[in-house]
Amino acid sequence: MNRFADRLLAMLLLAIGMLCFTRVYFALGGGGAGEAFASARLAFFGAAGVVSALAALLFWAGLLPGRSTHDPKTPLFGRGAETQPGGRPRLRRLFAVVPFLAVLALVADQLGPWSRQPQDAGKSLIAEQTVPSAPEGQDVTSAPAPEPEAIQPPAPASPSEVALAPPVSPPEAAPAPAAPPQTVAPLPQAPPPQPTQPDGHREPVVWLAVAPDGLSILSASTDRTIKLWDIDGKRLIRTLGIHKDMARTALFLPDGARALTAGDDGEIVLRQLADGAVLHVFSSGQNGGVNKLAISPDGKRAVSGHDTGRVIVWDIEKGSVLHVMPGHDWSISGVAVSPDGTRAISGSIEGTLKLWDIGTGKQLRSWHGHERGPYGVLFMAAERHLITGSGDYTIKLWDLDSGREVRRLEGHSGTVYALALSADGKRLLSGSLDGTARLWDMETGNEIALFDSRSGPVYAVAFAADGTVLTGGYDRTIRDWPAGGGDAVALFPGAPE
Template sequence: MRRSTDRLLALAMLIVGIACFAKLYPVLGGRPLATARLEIFGVAGVLSVLAGLLFLAGLLPAAAGHDPAAPLFGRDAEIAPAGHPRLRRAALALPLLALLVIVADQFGPWRTEESGSEPAKDVAIAPTEPAPRSSEPKPEPEASAKPTSPEASAKPAAPAPAQEMAAKPAPPAEPVAAPVQPAPTAAAPAESAPPEPAQPAQPVQPTEQTALAPATPPQTVAPPPPAPPAQPTAPQGHRDAVVWLAVSPDGHEIMSASTDRMIKLWDIDGKRLIRDLGEHKDMARSALFMPDGKTALTAGDDGEIVLRQLSDATVLHVFSSGANGGVRQLKISQDGKLAVSGHDTGSVVVWDLKKGTVAHVLPGHDWSVSSVAISPDGTRALTGSIDGELKLWDIVSGKQLRNWHGHDRGAYGAVFLADGHHAVTGSGDHTIKLWDLDSFKEVRRFEGHSGTVYALALSSDGKRLGSVSLDGTARVWNMDTGAEIAEFDPGTGPIYSVAFAADGTLLTGGIDRTIRDWPAAGGDGKVLFPGAPE
């Protein structure tokens, strides 16, 4: 019977102890509790739980009477433990004391002092006219976040390489956001996220100090930022972000691909749309002129690579990537014999364009391929993925020559130099790197962008490098020194595509749906081909 009573007492003590700790829980949630009360509840809770556990374990012997397990006769009955009544009474007093503290806390006179929404001392020192808090830009989530991207939506608001993969989790190193060759899903970030609207100041409890506050409260919301300048539009323009630009061999035409799935052919000299070359079933990613100047090869997320005739947009051949998935990047060898495509599954496929067949399906990358480049002699290819890994391939034999971790985040816009022994890559780590492909060492680093460097282009003489970024800027670099020559900022958001025109000016396309032309040495650009009205 005594042990049953002890168990009930132990249970009661544990309940009281837990109640004391429950009073301490608001402290963990950020709501301050007076230091003295914190200590009282902490000590009472610990002692109550300790006493309860001792009773439960039977470590406090019975105070009086015979223990049910003790012998009732014989010599052993004479030496049965008599217990420690004082220790037992002290253990019983602990939970009672804790219970009294809780009751006093709930119904004591100090409860009135805390009934307000703000502590009395905070109200006393609060200013009579709280100043509004200015709008703060949302911080970039690194690795995960990745900003929304064209691949994630037909009309991206702020793409980020971090959302590259739809079927795979984001790789540990990737975060952040972009369109055509975006980074891992996660991730990422949005690098171009708009600032949070200003939040109104917290209300202050009316006291004697606030009696002199003006009748009209001050403005607590920051005025909206000025609207960007209106952009020209044209019905024949792209309806969504321009994610690819290519200049024809003769320098007179531009081909563009967009998240609106359309491929368009433009006349640079006449500043007009020549024709729509066709539409992919999903986002269009790449559009390349064939060396003959009469045909073009386009690719998109629908997994199709289409050979089209420029004169009338006739489809001549369709290459299907099948289980390899959507085509994220496509490049053609200078002689027009081979093409290399990188896919969202990580596969790299080498196509024999003359035979219309697959030459090699390479095991590729663990993550989506985000960049492809072919050497000038057409024998090797450099590919990069959204986890920052780079691979060099012999595309004639289909063998991997080398792989290395080139960037902390996704690798984008790979381009070979004319010597075939060097290449440049952009990245979600905001850098551009020049690589020696014989030693696989970094030769030079181009720094200045504050967002993912999404696409790169070399001038015809190989002396200048053009780059565009999710930070909304385009830049021109000196290839020999790594110095920045010019920076262009249209103020319209992320820029996804870049190419050099025949006259050396820089062409860019971005989220604003337009194609712009920038002077080679710097200065104000102009809208060459406006986007369609929204």
């Protein structure tokens, strides 16, 4: 057994020696010894390689026995006890320690700052590339530099030569060549300045909601504010409230007199629209910030999705918690409530969708619907179908009875971040991080219109009461687009930067 171990050790020492020799070889550029070999670093690797190779030979030949070991089959005492030579433990340790130090030095030499190329290497390479090449067959280094020709003063002319020489007229000046015609490209025009208004949002708009009467809009922004806008008057009614952290959602209650707002501070605030007064605060506590919020059609229940992966059902009238549903392993990216108010859907950032019973808090179905998070989630009016828009750039229509994908809408080149369904359920509006909003025909799945903001991601979409399209996004502006396509109107511009 000891003999076998010594031979394994010999093979390891031989490998270490080869690494040391290889390090010396590459440091010298594969050539002969030069100034680099005089360094202590390379001298150490050379010596370590020799010691490792010698140790490998000695261990392989069995010339460095260790301490005596006892065979468990023989007695410890008495005549039957066997003894073995004491070995050479100090010499064994010496030949084992030096290669071990060599390994440490190899690691340090590879990771140390001296292993990097000098900063002037790139400059020298550029200099080499700019040196002109010599004609084929000529040695540039040995070719002498051309010497300037000696300038000899002209010999004085004799008087007869001067008299007989015909007068020399100065040569006629050659006409200057005509300048070639030029075509100068015009400078690119700077984009027109974006309109601003002092009371606009100061950061991206991430949520839009239209009032039940269609006369006003709620917007939420990463600047933490919730604003209430008058559509017809094109003015800010009031800043409805301010969250302690990024505002995420702002929803009108069916009565048109109150609103629920939520944000990353983990609070869901019931506010009065008339003056912004806070009526009640629902705090999620340790369940984390509120990523998305949905309200039942009757306004009695609210469902919130949190960054801890939990889904909470709230009783708005009683101001209490009905259920905390910890089914997701990842942060919630979207939630929605069915038209009859009995079920809720939640999606998490890894693509999982879960269907819940709001009354009991039980999970009804779970499936992996997207490769990335579904940020837009909507029930269709028939309640048997669900629409999701995702980070995998797709929009999918699902059959809730079977969990089967019915249709896929493709066209966006970025995360589909927001969805809105028209009142008649025939048109779908999507907003994407690719900077566009798109209008889809739900019956055919065809794209009807494209709205290109040309000013960054679109985070929020909604249908106005007259059927036009509303968008909000990175440029802090709420825009109104014709439903058939065309240029937008900056309905409520952002604040000056």
